[in-house]
Amino acid sequence: IDFSSEGEVSSPGTISGYYYNEYFVNVEFPIQAYVNGTQMNLNSGWYIQGTNIQIINNSILLGQGIREVITSVSPAIDFIVNSPVTVTIKLLPQYFITFNSPIPVKALVNGTFEEVETGWFNNNTVIQIENYTYYVNNLERYVPMSIFPSTLVVDKPTTVTVNAI
Known part of the structure; x- marks a missing residue:
């Protein structure tokens, strides 16, 4: 009988109890x-x-x-x-932060300058989106017209939208 306090004895013999700590x-x-x-x-x-x-x-x-x-x-x-x-x-x-932008998004993340991508960010992370002109080449560039929100303290799922022309 293993892991049970019940069983059937069908012939004479010795019953030994084994204990588990x-x-x-x-x-x-x-x-x-x-x-x-x-x-x-x-x-x-x-x-x-x-x-x-x-x-x-x-x-x-x-x-x-x-x-x-x-x-x-x-x-x-x-x-x-x-x-x-x-x-x-x-x-x-x-929280999952989505970045909608036609250009790479650069930001100060808790004071460190980096390129950010859609993904998971720790609670209370401070993200300040940089307003910069993105040069595709010597003849083409994108200029941000609006960034919303431009600064956020991560506390919920959020979408950051950068409109550029």
């Missing part, structure tokens, strides 16, 4: 993990001593253009249950 694993919220190699939702509960738990470092999609990414896991992203443990997961919100 179990420890409580406290998880702040269900998260995808490999538990002894099997992918599943890791929930708070009792786990047998020696259970191998490996947190899967996936982003968590919360809605259209909103996700959270794992920045740290304590005690570790991969651990063996040998005592009671609380799994603490730190998350960072990210």
Whole structure:
């Protein structure tokens, strides 16, 4: 009889009890993990001593253009249950920013000058779009006529539109 307190004895003999040490694993919220190699939702509960738990470092999609990414896991992203443990997961919100522009978009991102592209940006990132003339060649150029928004602090999915002629 394994992992059960019930069974049937069909002949005389000795019944021996074997015990497993179990420890409580406290998880702040269900998260995808490999538990002894099997992918599943890791929930708070009792786990047998020696259970191998490996947190899967996936982003968590919360809605259209909103996700959270794992920045740290304590005690570790991969651990063996040998005592009671609380799994603490730190998350960072990210938002999808779309850049609609006929020219490359250059901006100060948290004070660093770079070319930006449509993609995920961390919460509270400051993006200041630069108003510059883009030269295709010596005879052709694009001049921005409007940029909206020209400055944003990332806190929601946003579309930045640059109109140039």
